[in-house]
Amino acid sequence: xxxxxxxxxxxxxxxxxxxxxxxxxxxxxxxxxxxxxxxxxxxxxxxxxxxxxxxxxxxxxxxxxxxxxxxxxxxxxxxxxxxxxxxxxxxxxxxxxxxxxxx
Amino acid sequence: xxxxxxxxxxxxxxxxxxxxxxxxxxxxxxxxxxxxxxxxxxxxxxxxxxxxxxxxxxxxxxxxxxxxxxxxxxxxxxxxxxxxxxxxxxxxxxxxxxxxxxxxxxxxxxxxxxxxxxxxxxxxxxxxxxxxxxxxxxxxxxxxxxxxxxxxxxxxxxxxxxxxxxxxxxxxxxxxxxxxxxxxxxxxxxxxxxxxxxxxxxxxxxxxxxxxxxxxxxxxxxxxxxxxxxxxxxxxxxxxxxxxxxxxxxxxxxxxxxxxxxxxxxxxxxxxxxxxxxxxxxxxxxxxxxxxxxxxxxxxxxxxxxxxxxxxxxxxxxxxxxxxxxxxxxxxxxxxxxxxxxxxxxxxxxxxxxxxxxxxxxxxxxxxxxxxxxxxxxxxxxxxxxxxxxxxxxxxxxxxxxxxxxxxxxxxxxxxxxxxxxxxxxxxxxxxxxxxxxxxxxxxxxxxxxxxxxxxxxxxxxxxxxxxxxxxxxxxxxxxxxxx
Numbered sequence: 001x002x003x004x005x006x007x008x009x010x011x012x013x014x015x016x017x018x019x020x021x022x023x024x025x026x027x028x029x030x031x032x033x034x035x036x037x038x039x040x041x042x043x044x045x046x047x048x049x050x051x052x053x054x055x056x057x058x059x060x061x062x063x064x065x066x067x068x069x070x071x072x073x074x075x076x077x078x079x080x081x082x083x084x085x086x087x088x089x090x091x092x093x094x095x096x097x098x099x100x101x102x103x
Numbered sequence: 104x105x106x107x108x109x110x111x112x113x114x115x116x117x118x119x120x121x122x123x124x125x126x127x128x129x130x131x132x133x134x135x136x137x138x139x140x141x142x143x144x145x146x147x148x149x150x151x152x153x154x155x156x157x158x159x160x161x162x163x164x165x166x167x168x169x170x171x172x173x174x175x176x177x178x179x180x181x182x183x184x185x186x187x188x189x190x191x192x193x194x195x196x197x198x199x200x201x202x203x204x205x206x207x208x209x210x211x212x213x214x215x216x217x218x219x220x221x222x223x224x225x226x227x228x229x230x231x232x233x234x235x236x237x238x239x240x241x242x243x244x245x246x247x248x249x250x251x252x253x254x255x256x257x258x259x260x261x262x263x264x265x266x267x268x269x270x271x272x273x274x275x276x277x278x279x280x281x282x283x284x285x286x287x288x289x290x291x292x293x294x295x296x297x298x299x300x301x302x303x304x305x306x307x308x309x310x311x312x313x314x315x316x317x318x319x320x321x322x323x324x325x326x327x328x329x330x331x332x333x334x335x336x337x338x339x340x341x342x343x344x345x346x347x348x349x350x351x352x353x354x355x356x357x358x359x360x361x362x363x364x365x366x367x368x369x370x371x372x373x374x375x376x377x378x379x380x381x382x383x384x385x386x387x388x389x390x391x392x393x394x395x396x397x398x399x400x401x402x403x404x405x406x407x408x409x410x411x412x413x414x415x416x417x418x419x420x421x422x423x424x425x426x427x428x429x430x431x432x433x434x435x436x437x438x439x440x441x442x443x444x445x446x447x448x449x450x451x452x453x454x455x456x457x458x459x460x461x462x463x464x465x466x467x468x469x470x471x472x473x474x475x476x477x478x479x480x481x482x483x484x485x486x487x488x489x490x491x492x493x494x495x496x497x498x499x500x501x502x503x504x505x506x507x508x509x510x511x512x513x514x515x516x517x518x519x520x521x522x523x524x525x526x527x528x529x530x531x532x533x534x535x536x537x538x539x540x541x542x543x544x545x546x547x548x549x550x551x552x553x554x555x556x557x558x559x560x561x562x563x564x565x566x567x568x569x570x571x572x573x574x575x576x577x578x579x580x581x582x583x584x585x586x587x
Contacts, residue, residue, distance in 0.1 A: 014468065021427060021471040022434065022448070023464060024456035036526060037469055043527055044416050047485055050492075057487035058494060060319050060349070061305040061543020061568070067348040081212040087441035094436050099447045 009038040115275040118184055118332035122225075125183035128172065132165035132183030132227065139185045139229055143276045150252045152261075152271040153230040154190045155198055161185065164227045181339055182225030187271040187280035190231040191238055192323070193312035194218055197228075201314050202246035203236045205458025206439045215312025216347065217281060217323055217340045224339040229277050232267030236460045237430065238288055238316045240264050241532035242522065245462045250519060253296060255558055259516040262292030262532070265326070269296035272326045279336055280326040285316050286418050287512075287536025289324045290548040294511035294561025297550045299327045299578075302536075303337055304568050305543035306351035309344030317425035318349070320418075320540040330549065330579045334358040337571070356571045362579040367400035369577060372504035375405045378412045378534055381513040384554035389510050392551050392562045395584040396508075396577070406500040406507070410492040414538040417493070419530055420473050420486035421541070426463075427470030433458065465526060494542045501567045506577050509535045511548040511561035535563060545571050549581045 014034045018025045025033070083089040088096070116124075124130045140158050147153055168183045188194065191201045193211035195218075200206045218228070235245035243251040243266030253261040254274040261270040265282025269292035272280050282289040284302035293300025301324040308323045315321060325336040341355025373393060381389075397403050435441035435454030442453040459467070473482035500507060513534055522529040539546040545568070548561035562581060566574035 009472075013472070017468050017472045017475065020475060021467050022431070022452045022455055023459070023467065024449075024452040025464075029464075033465060033468055036465060037472065039525075040419065040469060040527065044420065044482070047413055047416050047489060050413070050485075050489070052485060052488040052492070055488040055491050057484060058490035059487060061494075062349060062351065064306075064349065064351075069345055077212045082437075085210055085212065086437050087435060087439070096436055096447045097443070097445060097450050 008041050009034055115328060116278060117328045118181065118279050118335055121184050121278055122181055125168070126172065126178065132168040133162065135183055136161050136165040136185055136227060136229065139275070139277055142274070143230070146254075146274050147276065149257060150254060150270055150274055151249055152232055152251050152267045152274060152276055153187070154200055154202060154233050154248055154267070156230040157197065157228055160197075161227050161229045168225055168227070179223060179225030180335065181221065184226050184279070185229040185277045186221055186226045187230050187232045187268055187277035188218065188228055189234055189265050189268050189280070189282045191234060191283060191314045192218055192281060193314065194228065194231065197231070199231065199314070200248075201237045202234045202248055203458065203460065203463070204247045204440060205433050205455070207247075209438050211312070213312060216309035216344045218312065220340045226339075230271070232265070232271050232280060234267055235264035236463050237314070237426070238264040238283055238285055239426070239462050239466055241287070241291055241529050242517070243267060244519060245460060247460055253516045255297060256516065259518050259558070260295070262295035262512065262516065264288040264292075266292045268326050269293050269298055269300065272296070272298045272328065278328065279332060281323055281340070282326060283313055283316070283321055283323050284536075284540065285320045285422060286540050287533040289326065290536050290546055290561070290563060291512045291532055293326055293548040294550070295516040295559065297559030299330055299333050299547065299549055299582075301325055301333050301337065301547045302539065302545060303341065303355075303571060304545045306349055307355050307569070307571075308337070308341045309347040309350050311344055311346035315429040317422040318429060319425060320422060322540075330547070330575060330582045331359065331362055333547070334362065334575055356569055358571050358575040361572045361576045364576050365400060366396055366577055366580045369401045369506070369573065370404050370504040371396050371401045371577065372404050372406040372500055372507040374408050374411060374500070374507060374509060376407045376409055376412070377509060378415075380531060380534055381510045382515070382554070384515070385510045385513060385560055388551050388554065388560045389508065389562055392508065392581060392584070396580065399580055399584060401577075404504050406503055408493075408496045408500050408507075408538070410489060410496040411538050413489045414493060414541055415530065415534060417486040417489035417541055418533070418537040419469070420482045421490070423466040423470030424473045424483050425470070427467045427474065430463070430467055462526070490541045493538055497538070497542050497544065497567065505566070505573045506570070507565040509563045509565065511535060511563040515554040515556050515558040515560060539565050542568075544568055545574055547574055547578045549578050549585070551581060551585045
């Protein structure tokens with residue numbers, strides 16, 4: 001099968017997107033995703049010719065907005081139980097490796 | 104007219120029948136749970152419908168129900184009836200994985216609202232069912248723990264993403280199951296496994312505790328052997344939930360009472376510009392369903408829904424975009440897999456790379472790209488406008504008809520590996536189910552005979568938002584006609 005869409009997407013795009021998505025990817029994956037995602041974007045071209053300038057976007061199927069609960073104190077999740085399910089915790093908090101010095 | 108049947112699943116007692124037998128004291132809940140566990144022991148090693156079987160807690164819950172009945176205490180409408188739960192529904196203290204390595208071993212600190220409501224109605228959780236990782240797929244081949252097999256032919260897929268739930272019901276492992284449907288993930292596996300599957304109107308069933316895939320599309324719904332069973336389950340789990348800000352502030356529409364009304368005088372729409380791609384035998388069953396409904400008194404009306412055909416593209420922009428956002432929470436900090444690294448950023452990237460499977464990564468990448476600077480208007484913005492077009496076109500069609508009818512899936516159950524390396528060919532499985540998710544409308548798949556290869560084929564009935572009563576009315580008639 002030909003992959004006409006690859007022209008629209010460069011490997012550098014895939015590397016950039018992986019960084020945005022915080023996904024470490026291999027050289028092999030860069031190559032594969034460039035081909036596969038390019039093919040999908042090509043398929044999406046079926047909507048290119050639609051004139052949608054007068055159509056409002058639908059963000060959500062329901063006309064609900066700003067749903068608030070009553071401002072009363074209610075029980076919440078047990079902190080110890082939540083922390084126990086995490087990879088690492090300390091002193092009632094989630095523990096992560098150093099963050100300073102990152103780009 | 105007789106319809107050839109495949110290996111029947113109707114030998115298994117349904118929800119209403121079991122609940123009645125238990126309530127009346129004809130059978131104990133313990134006996135019912137033991138019977139289902141025995142079938143799971145015998146069949147699940149081959150089919151892999153379950154990621155986890157909850158044998159001990161199910162037996163304990165059954166004994167409690169039996170005690171309540173023996174004491175003459177009132178019990179819920181589903182008392183003693185086993186249920187299989189898709190493994191993206193949170194169960195307090197019980198491993199919930201989304202069939203992903205990134206959540207393997209995670210035990211949620213709370214129950215999904217639907218899990219609580221089922222428990223309040225007396226239903227008994229019997230296991231967590233397999234799915235395509237994070238509900239992304241149409242065959243369960245994307246599960247990190249191996250695929251589920253179709254009970255009608257184990258060399259074929261059960262559909263997906265809720266393939267484990269569909270297979271569990273079809274194989275008699277549970278009389279009903281819950282799944283989630285973002286683009287067809289309840290209806291398509293229901294069709295491929297020969298059971299009833301319902302995606303209700305967006306907002307009618309709480310998603311609190313459903314691990315989110317695409318939040319403007321996801322809905323929870325049931326798999327059952329009959330339309331009447333599905334009605335009872337939805338009435339038990341549906342209705343407003345303050346824990347879900349997208350929950351409609353109203354009760355679930357009453358559907359059990361309309362099932363015997365027939366279709367006399369109803370208008371059933373045939374979409375003349377439906378995207379092509381369904382196999383001949385699938386179209387043949389659909390034509391037979393139209394003919395049968397017409398003979399039963401319905402009027403068949405040709406309508407057009409021009410934007411239907413753009414649904415696939417809109418969906419494969421909206422769903423990955425929302426997924427890329429929703430799945431950013433899996434970063435090795437609060438739950439699940441962590442791969443150690445010198446810095447937090449490297450730890451997150453390494454954890455996500457090790458924890459997510461190929462299809463999930465692909466969709467995160469696609470969604471991140473569609474939302475990234477410079478592309479938002481071209482993709483996500485445009486896809487949102489197509490949703491409006493689809494809703495408008497549906498509205499025009501529903502001005503002329505009460506329901507629409509389409510194939511559920513384009514083919515019978517296919518063989519493992521059939522869709523190969525091209526993700527787009529798998530995406531086409533959702534061709535006929537996606538539009539109702541984009542519009543927020545309900546849809547139901549009803550088994551309607553078998554195809555050329557002897558496997559089940561489903562017919563899909565669609566209705567406008569909150570049109571469940573008329574949708575169930577037509578579905579119940581279809582079910583009667585299918586068994587004639």
